[in-house]
Amino acid sequence: MPVSKITKKLANFICISMAVVPSLVFADYKLNMTQSVTAVGNDIYNLHMLVLWIVTVVGVIVFGVIIYSLINHRKSKGVMPASFDESSTVEFIWTIIPFIILVGLAVPATKTLLKIEDTSNPDLTIKATGWQWKWEYEYLDNGVRFFSNIDKTSNDARQRNSGTDPYSVKNYLLNVDNPVVVPVNKKIRILTTSNDVIHSWWVPDLAIKRDAIPGYINESWFKAEKIGVYRGQCAELCGQDHGFMPIVVHVVAENDYNEWVVKQKKLAATSAASANKIWSQAELMKRGQEVYSASCAACHQANGQGISGVFPAIAGSKIVTGTLDGHIKIVAKGKPGTAMQAFGTQLSVGDIAAVVTFERNAFGNDTGDVVQPSQISRQASGGLNHE
Amino acid sequence: MSEHHAKPTGITRWLFTTNHKDIGTLYLWFAFIMFFIGGGMAMVIRAELLQPGMQVVDPLFFNTMTTMHGLIMVFGAVMPAMVGFANWMIPMMIGAPDMALPRMNNWSFWILPFAGTMLISTLFMEGGGPAFGWTFYAPLSTTFAPQSTDFFIFAVHLLGFSSIMGAINIIATILNMRAPGMTLMKMPLFVWTWLITAFLLIAVMPVLAGAVTMMLTDRNFGTSFFDAAGGGDPVLFQHVFWFFGHPEVYIMILPAFGIVSHIIPTFARKKLFGYASMVYAVAAIAFLSFIVWAHHMFTVGMPVAGELYFTYATIMIAVPTAVKVFNWTATMWRGSMTFETPMLWAVAFVFLFTIGGFTGLMLGMAPADFQYHDTYFVVAHFHYVLVTGAVFGIIAGAYFWLPKWTGHMYDEKLGKMHFWLSVISVNILFFPQHFLGLAGMPRRIPDYAVQFAEFNFMSSIGGFAFGLSQLLFLYVVIKCIRGGEKATDEVWDNPDGLEWTTPSPAPYHTFETAPEIK
Numbered sequence: 093m094p095v096s097k098i099t100k101k102l103a104n105f106i107c108i109s110m111a112v113v114p115s116l117v118f119a120d121y122k123l124n125m126t127q128s129v130t131a132v133g134n135d136i137y138n139l140h141m142l143v144l145w146i147v148t149v150v151g152v153i154v155f156g157v158i159i160y161s162l163i164n165h166r167k168s169k170g171v172m173p174a175s176f177d178e179s180s181t182v183e184f185i186w187t188i189i190p191f192i193i194l195v196g197l198a199v200p201a202t203k204t205l206l207k208i209e210d211t212s213n214p215d216l217t218i219k220a221t222g223w224q225w226k227w228e229y230e231y232l233d234n235g236v237r238f239f240s241n242i243d244k245t246s247n248d249a250r251q252r253n254s255g256t257d258p259y260s261v262k263n264y265l266l267n268v269d270n271p272v273v274v275p276v277n278k279k280i281r282i283l284t285t286s287n288d289v290i291h292s293w294w295v296p297d298l299a300i301k302r303d304a305i306p307g308y309i310n311e312s313w314f315k316a317e318k319i320g321v322y323r324g325q326c327a328e329l330c331g332q333d334h335g336f337m338p339i340v341v342h343v344v345a346e347n348d349y350n351e352w353v354v355k356q357k358k359l360a361a362t363s364a365a366s367a368n369k370i371w372s373q374a375e376l377m378k379r380g381q382e383v384y385s386a387s388c389a390a391c392h393q394a395n396g397q398g399i400s401g402v403f404p405a406i407a408g409s410k411i412v413t414g415t416l417d418g419h420i421k422i423v424a425k426g427k428p429g430t431a432m433q434a435f436g437t438q439l440s441v442g443d444i445a446a447v448v449t450f451e452r453n454a455f456g457n458d459t460g461d462v463v464q465p466s467q468i469s470r471q472a473s474g475g476l477n478h479e
Numbered sequence: 480m481s482e483h484h485a486k487p488t489g490i491t492r493w494l495f496t497t498n499h500k501d502i503g504t505l506y507l508w509f510a511f512i513m514f515f516i517g518g519g520m521a522m523v524i525r526a527e528l529l530q531p532g533m534q535v536v537d538p539l540f541f542n543t544m545t546t547m548h549g550l551i552m553v554f555g556a557v558m559p560a561m562v563g564f565a566n567w568m569i570p571m572m573i574g575a576p577d578m579a580l581p582r583m584n585n586w587s588f589w590i591l592p593f594a595g596t597m598l599i600s601t602l603f604m605e606g607g608g609p610a611f612g613w614t615f616y617a618p619l620s621t622t623f624a625p626q627s628t629d630f631f632i633f634a635v636h637l638l639g640f641s642s643i644m645g646a647i648n649i650i651a652t653i654l655n656m657r658a659p660g661m662t663l664m665k666m667p668l669f670v671w672t673w674l675i676t677a678f679l680l681i682a683v684m685p686v687l688a689g690a691v692t693m694m695l696t697d698r699n700f701g702t703s704f705f706d707a708a709g710g711g712d713p714v715l716f717q718h719v720f721w722f723f724g725h726p727e728v729y730i731m732i733l734p735a736f737g738i739v740s741h742i743i744p745t746f747a748r749k750k751l752f753g754y755a756s757m758v759y760a761v762a763a764i765a766f767l768s769f770i771v772w773a774h775h776m777f778t779v780g781m782p783v784a785g786e787l788y789f790t791y792a793t794i795m796i797a798v799p800t801a802v803k804v805f806n807w808t809a810t811m812w813r814g815s816m817t818f819e820t821p822m823l824w825a826v827a828f829v830f831l832f833t834i835g836g837f838t839g840l841m842l843g844m845a846p847a848d849f850q851y852h853d854t855y856f857v858v859a860h861f862h863y864v865l866v867t868g869a870v871f872g873i874i875a876g877a878y879f880w881l882p883k884w885t886g887h888m889y890d891e892k893l894g895k896m897h898f899w900l901s902v903i904s905v906n907i908l909f910f911p912q913h914f915l916g917l918a919g920m921p922r923r924i925p926d927y928a929v930q931f932a933e934f935n936f937m938s939s940i941g942g943f944a945f946g947l948s949q950l951l952f953l954y955v956v957i958k959c960i961r962g963g964e965k966a967t968d969e970v971w972d973n974p975d976g977l978e979w980t981t982p983s984p985a986p987y988h989t990f991e992t993a994p995e996i997k
């Protein structure tokens with residue numbers, strides 16, 4: 093980083109240090125818990141503030157006593173040590189007072205918790221499935237289903253020494269290609285589960301954090317009271333790209349939501365139609381490279397070399413340069429028990445055809461094969477069923 | 480013990496030693512080395528997080544660093560340091576000639592360097608070292624982990640053997656070898672805290688061993704304890720891990736409570752306030768530590784009754800913890816205090832550990848934890864407890880007993896400088912992390928959105944300063960071993976305890992005839 097930037101940072105750092113110390117924790121949004129846009133989120137925020145104030149008051153009293161003692165009860169002031177070392181009364185009082193405070197805290201905590209866990213009567217249910225390293229959303233009420241990856245600009249900028257300044261990227265690391273869209277003032281139930289390791293679906297403004305665990309379906313809910321865009325991240329360590337699977341929720345008016353659903357359904361229909369089209373090799377290679385960067389490069393690397401001992405290379409791979417059937421099968425169905433996912437459930441047949449063509453002709457694999465979407469449908473139809 | 484009167488020399492003295500002081504020294508040096516290795520990893524982490532964007536390492540290696548930093552600091556630095564103190568001080572505090580099982584003592588130490596080397600060697604294996612966090616949640620640590628994980632599992636088994644043997648030895652020593660007249664309720668608090676800690680260790684290390692063994696068979700022998708696809712349960716792993724993990728936190732902090740309970744009365748020139756309630760509070764904390772584990776897992780989707788129970792049980796820990804802080808405060812109250820280096824560290828411990836306790840109370844409330852969980856707020860919390868708690872306790876104890884161990888006074892000026900540099904930098908390091916967590920920064924991420932940049936920069940600068948300050952500690956310790964003002968037998972102004980009745984440096988064998996306790 094250039095020297096001028098470091099000096100700027102240092103200056104900021106000194107300013108912040110001076111600002112933080114006197115104004116304590118309460119002044120600035122960035123210093124405190126996010127104020128949510130849901131009623132339950134407000135209860136959580138209030139509970140947080142209540143505990144924060146209690147510990148602050150207790151802290152001021154206890155630390156005040158200690159500091160008074162440190163200043164006044166020192167040998168250098170000629171103080172002789174007192175000789176008391178026990179007092180049942182005092183000890184009883186200072187055991188019972190914290191106990192009473194805790195009971196006082198338990199009451200609002202219980203009330204809030206009961207509200208959080210009441211997932212009954214939702215207006216809309218969305219299933220969020222965690223994948224290494226993206227989210228899949230399925231609207232159970234209307235069948236809309238899509239994957240949500242980190243946006244390309246952030247993803248390019250976050251590569252090591254990419255040369256792109258994160259400050260120049262809008263919503264760096266907190267933006268996705270396909271956001272979740274929900275109507276305002278409706279009770280949205282989120283079901284979380286996972287396809288591989290444990291993830292956690294967290295949006296601070298909606299005050300939801302719920303783990304996505306393979307074999308489990310967890311429930312949580314929110315009712316956003318304000319139209320807006322709310323951003324969050326995966327909160328449970330889920331491997332290499334844990335830091336790069338953001339969550340974006342657009343809360344919109346009901347009309348806009350309905351329009352969005354119609355549009356999504358049209359998109360799905362177009363994608364299904366493309367399965368019958370015949371593509372040129374150049375078209376397949378171009379699309380294949382895009383799919384490869386979005387879905388494959390995280391593990392197999394942009395240069396196709398993989399990571400030794402962790403993720404196999406595509407360049408010179410036996411599978412990729414071997415039979416077409418074997419190659420399509422592993423892409424569509426994955427390899428159970430490894431990080432290799434079943435992309436048959438994630439990508440359209442067109443995209444699978446494109447990425448297989450790409451892999452067979454890139455990184456020095458020059459097999460010359462061209463794969464058409466129609467070949468994939470036959471091949472991988474089993475893998476295209478969604479569980 | 481009579482055959483051990485001649486003091487052997489050279490490398491064999493250390494390899495074959497059964498002397499509690501030698502073994503204590505070995506443990507302390509091992510911990511010190513690990514502290515610097517784990518600290519070096521923390522520097523890598525803070526260097527990557529200095530500014531947004533990826534500059535220093537790749538994401539996978541970053542995860543390896545956070546994982547190894549945690550494992551090394553917990554199992555390599557803090558725990559062995561506490562066992563080192565136990566070895567050196569418990570026999571001298573209870574008037575015993577040595578530990579009850581001296582040969583096992585040798586073995587429980589010498590397992591450690593092998594386990595530690597094996598753990599660190601995973602960094603150089605194909606596929607890299609463990610990168611699944613020090614909590615190694617399945618299935619990330621089973622199905623999705625690198626080959627080196629099997630070496631990690633073996634290292635954890637070895638560390639567990641070592642800890643259990645150490646704990647058995649400590650219990651046997653305390654229960655059987657106290658000088659006549661030293662009843663349980665006359666034992667120094669450090670001895671009490673270690674007695675309780677040793678029982679915690681024996682109770683939970685086998686649980687950890689069970690967890691890693693299930694991992695091992697899931698990985699290699701086709702079982703599916705933690706694999707949902709085979710009928711197993713990934714959440715079971717977390718229950719088992721935290722049944723170990725929560726008491727583990729107290730294993731690291733209770734001996735530090737003991738150390739501080741010796742230092743504060745010494746420099747306040749006043750008896751510890753509420754000795755009996757201190758003992759009961761430690762016992763209560765240890766008991767509660769077994770029944771609160773799931774507060775680490777509020778977001779896994781427990782039934783609401785479970786969330787309520789774990790909230791109530793967890794916040795109850797605040798009661799005995801508060802009692803301890805009040806007792807230390809009352810000990811200082813109307814004392815005649817001086818502020819030599821050990822006292823400075825102990826007073827900082829009381830302040831900063833209490834801050835960690837406050838955030839612990841906040842985290843214990845399930846509804847609020849849904850926002851705090853897995854953020855930097857948690858990272859700030861447990862570093863206040865473990866660094867400004869356990870590690871400050873260790874450093875305080877080291878300054879307190881160094882003159883007894885070496886026969887020389889440490890350099891008071893440098894010791895104080897070490898203290899002030901550390902206490903300022905550690906707060907620049909960890910306090911801003913509270914803000915980061917509240918503002919929404921998840922933990923264990925190698926890169927972050929730009930709104931988190933300022934506090935991360937601040938935290939990293941604090942981190943580098945704190946790391947460098949510890950080199951000064953190393954210098955002070957070496958300087959003190961090599962020479963310095965001659966320490967008196969009592970070292971401090973009329974301190975309480977049998978260890979101060981021995982010469983400085985403590986001779987190779989002490990209390991070969993048991994002292995009389997009034």
Ligand SMILES: [Cu+2]
Nearest residue numbers: 291326330337
């Ligand atoms: Cu994730």
